[in-house]
Amino acid sequence: MTGPRMTPQTVAVLRVLLEDPTVPRYGLDIARQSGLKTGTLHPILNRLQQAGLIESFWEDAANHEDQGRPRRRYYRFTGHGAATAYQAVTRAETTTTGGHSALRPRPGH
Template identity: 60%
Template sequence: MATQAVLRALLEDPTRPRYGFDIAGQAGIATGSLYPILARFEHLGWLDSYWEDTAEVQDGRPRRRYYRLSTNGAASAREALDRVGRRVPRAWRPAGGTA
């Protein structure tokens, strides 16, 4: 379920770079669960990532690593969620959406 939540969060705007804490918040999961998922997606070629330029860092916070779905990753993510949606019995699906 965490993997699906991350995919849904990333697919809301696949071309927008997002940092981990932002993705975790939207997906409703802990960052400790998020980063292994992001690493797996990056290894599969579904994600592109880069470190924030040090000149952009504000208020002494650490640099952020940004993630965004690659073109193939967005298509693969949609297909994966579609496959999962077909396997989940309709009675178990939340109202107005897929599992």
């Protein structure tokens, strides 16, 4: 599988998702955590989804009706997505930091 280009913005998105790979995150949350604008974020999420690293789903309508906001679209890693993303981020960071990755594995992951 050919993955998406590892731009600094893509790495930032993957780092946010890798903070807790089992927890789905919604777009605005990812944007805030990564420091990216939604206009930059959503094309990256689309490319990650096309590459098979993440999948998306819409929040259940019943879960947000009383909150006065639109439904949220959530993103999470596919079965192999987190491991592939971790390797890709590590390679990208190793390339940009001269051989030392700043991304450390979390215990138990």
